[in-house]
Amino acid sequence: MKPHSDDDSLAHAASTFAALGSEQRLSVLRTLVRAGNDGLTIGELGARAGVTGSTLTHHMKILTQAGLVQQQRQGRSIICAAVAYDQVESLSRFLLSECCADAAFPHTDRPHD
Numbered sequence: 014m015k016p017h018s019d020d021d022s023l024a025h026a027a028s029t030f031a032a033l034g035s036e037q038r039l040s041v042l043r044t045l046v047r048a049g050n051d052g053l054t055i056g057e058l059g060a061r062a063g064v065t066g067s068t069l070t071h072h073m074k075i076l077t078q079a080g081l082v083q084q085q086r087q088g089r090s091i092i093c094a095a096v097a098y099d100q101v102e103s104l105s106r107f108l109l110s111e112c113c114a115d116a117a118f119p120h121t122d123r124p125h126d
Contacts, residue, residue, distance in 0.1 A: 029100065032079035037064050041102045045095035052094030055084075060096055089106045 025125040033039050045052060055073075059065035064072060073093060076082040083096045 017032060022107065029079050029081070029104055032075050032081060035056060035072065037062070037068065038076055040064065041069070041072050042076060042095060042101075046098070046101075048094070052061065052085075052092045055091045055093055057091050059085055 017064075029061060033042065041058065041062045041064060044058060048058075050059075053061065056067065060068045062069070073082065073084065079097075080100060081095065081097045083094055085092050
């Protein structure tokens with residue numbers, strides 16, 4: 014397996030950010046994050062996020078493919094949960110890792126990796 018290059022990291026981040034590039038998808042993910050590890054049924058998720066039907070199905074497919082959420086059947090219900098807290102945090106670190114690195118006077122209160 015080849016080591017991750019900066020180009021690989023950039024491509025992965027771009028792909029994940031693209032999955033979050035819609036207000037509705039971001040709202041769905043935020044709703045699932047707020048719900049915690051137990052997740053929500055698809056119906057409850059739709060009601061809370063204000064996205065229902067085929068639109069919610071479409072957005073869940075994109076978020077699932079990006080590895081940000083997971084769906085699991087429990088009896089007759091489908092439970093949706095945010096599963097990639099580490100990935101979302103990693104995206105933030107990716108953006109902030111070089112914060113102010115090219116500034117004439119870098120901020121000392123923002124550490125760089």
